[in-house]
Amino acid sequence: MTLSEQALVAARTAAQTAHDRCATARDALARSVDDEAAQLSTAIGQILAEMVGVEAQLAIYDRLITPHRKLSDAYDVAVEKEAILKDKLARKRSLEAELEERDVVLTALNEQLSHIIEQFRLPWARGRAQVDPDRLTPIVDGLPFAQRGGGSRTAVAVAYSLALATYSLENYAGMPGLLIIDSPQKNFGKNDHDQAVALRMYEWISRYLQANARRTGRHADFQVIIVDNHIPDDVRPEIPTIISFSSDTALLEDIPETV
Incomplete structure (x- = not known):
């Protein structure tokens, strides 16, 4: 065998060896890739399974969170209502402490x-x-x-209203310091007796208002409004404020003639 042939054989042997090594390496790489792919696939499967479990838990939490929030809101409302109730109870106890016994109030009103x-x-x-x-x-x-009827009934009604208003004012009963008397002489007759009662009624109101005007504090907030077309002349100068209305100075203006 010539030298050239020997070199050719050696080259072929080296090439075959390299080929075999490449095949071995390829097979090893393939096995390694397959193993890693299998492991990766297994890991992905586990992750997907865990995700399914987490999503199931989230769905459960979503179903539970709504009633929980409602319960939490209800609790907040209950706490707020409880605070309001405590304030009202404290106010109630405070007012009860100021209240007079019913018989005591009736006795004072009678007087x-x-x-x-x-x-x-x-x-x-x-x-x-x-x-x-x-x-x-x-x-x-x-x-x-x-x-009762007529002027007598009206006089008693006015007297009772004045008794209630003045009792409330003088005993701090918590009632508004306002009394409105509408047309007190409407049911009074034109006879001397009824007109005398009307005059005495206005005189009493006038005297009380004058005495009250010198007071301070709560008494200063007391107001009497009387609507009457025929205030007795004898007491008109003693009434602090008289406002007269006519067709030219109406209480309500720009009212259409027909509705």
Whole structure:
């Protein structure tokens, strides 16, 4: 065998060896890739399974969170209501401490009503006045309020309203310091007796307002509004404020003639 042939054989042998090594390396690489791919596939499967489990848990949490939030909101409302209730109970106890016994209030109202009725000097009446403890309506000389009529009924109604207002004012009963009397002379007759009662009614109101004007504090907030087309001339100068309305100075202006 010539030298060239020997070199060729050696080259072929080396090439075959290299080829075999490449094949071996390729097979090893393939096995390694397959193993890693299998491991990766297994890991991915585990991750997917865990994700399914997490999503299931999240779905459960979503179902639970709504009633939990409602319960939390209800708790917050309950706490707020409890605070309001405590304030109201404290206010109730405070007001109860200021309240007079019912009999005490009725006794004071009876005295005030009797005093005003006495000052009005109703015709043909002794002036014995009291408040019906059951109906809380005025009784004068034993005659229930519903059985009265005309100017006498109006005078008793005004006297009772004044008694309630002045009692509230002087005893800090928490009532508004406002009394509105609408057309007190509407049911009064034109005879001397009724007109005299109307005059005495206005005189008492005027004297009380003048005395009250010198007071301070809560008394200063007391106001009486009387709507009357025929205020007696004898007391008009003593009334602090008189506002007159006519067709030219109406209380409500720009009212259409027809509706």
